[in-house]
Amino acid sequence: MPKLSVYFIRAALLHLGIGFTLGALLLANKGIPFAGWIWRLLGLHIEFLIFGWMVQLAMGVAFFALPRHTDYSRRYGDVRLGWLSFILLNSGVWLTALARWFGTNDFAFGGRIILLLAAAAFAILIKPRVKAFGVHQ
């Protein structure tokens, strides 16, 4: 597994653990209320599990599992784009999550823009690797 996939997937696992922890707090508080502020964690819970866990895991697996280029030295494509995408995705997730915690819509909007850039960088990197059998690039 290439280093970038290791980073993507381990970051996804951490978001899974944190997202489940927040979810457990929310659910327990729903059953036996112990703190009103817990409900403010809902936005973080959703952000971490949708983008931090599922989206990020899919990116990490796609990066190592999709067909590779025939040129061995650049078999995964321009990996710098992948690292850019990794940094942008995690920055976007945390910025949006914190913005939802603090209720600042401007920052949440910024977080979404960063996520768009992450998706664009990843799409540019991965698209050439989505090819039929026998196609050499």
Place this chain on the structure above:
Amino acid sequence: MPKLSRLYIKLGLAYFVGAMLLGIAMYAQPLFNLPRWIATLHPVYLHWITIGWLTQLIFGVAYWMFPKYSKEQPRGNEQVGWIVLIALNTGLILRTIGEPLSALMPDKGYGWLLVLASLLLLIAGWGFVFNTWSRVKEH
């Protein structure tokens, strides 16, 4: 495919179909004047899709296909894998029972079902992280 993966994926498929049925039931409830408790299942519906189906499918495929942990323990600690499977599904079922009960009868003390469900789901989430972490490695 190992037995544990097959169970994860088959249970995931059951939640997938079940969630679609729940989706229909929730829209049908006001239309056909169905019992009121069906309307309380929206969070259950969302979690059957995201945890019961998607996350459980990921757990099953990852347990099967991720790089081997070692020759002796190719899929990490199998017992932890079983604990995750049992905790995840028991937690989801308890939640499914507890949501309508505690929403419709808040003073009857059914909230503990949700607390227990939350603990089981927490164990499942971190159990999977623990068992998978070392299998995610450079070759």
